[in-house]
Amino acid sequence: MTRARRPGMTTIGVYGFDRESFLRELRHADVRLLLDVRQRRGVRGPEYAWANSLRLQQALARAGIAYEHHPELAPTTELRLLQYAEDDRQGVGKRTRRELAAEYTRRYTAEILDGVDLTPIVSALSRHGIAALFCVERDPEACHRSLIARRLAEEHGVTIEHLRPQ
Secondary structure (H helix, E strand, O other), rough: OOOOOOOEEEEEOOOOOOHHHHHHHHHHHHEEEEEEEOOOOOOOOHHHHHHHHHHHHHHHHHOOOEEEEHHOOOOHHHHHHHHHHHHHHHOOOOHHHHHHHHHHHHHHHHOOHHHHHHHHHHHHHHOOOOEEOOOOOHHHHOOOHHHHHHHHHHHHEEEEEEEOOO
16 A cells, blocks of 8 residues: 655755755755745845846746745734844854744744634645745744744644745
């Protein structure tokens, strides 16, 4: 008896990539759908202008990768400010953060993640193939996308791979 293949998903951030290496990483992982879980779909700094929503969507379309924005999974401004306050307390910046604050994790889970039905995302995996949860932080442990990924793995049996810049 053959076991059913579990749906696969990756996560990826902006920091540490340029447009070409980002697209190359997605292609190498056979990503067919990018799920943007950012609240604001822009990135500051000229080196990351490629990741602003419209430019990113155009590049993905040229690469044959579908795009969906999931604002229901984005942290609120209040939650982001809570994380920034913890970053300040620890003396780290958004681009160098290595982990999420415990209070941010607790509140994001209770206020956002617990209220979202992830079944449509799991269904999209069967339609499109491998999807990537996308935000800006380099390390998934420093980003809410890791919390979404963990929930998908625990409750829906989705296998997760985290893509990082070389």
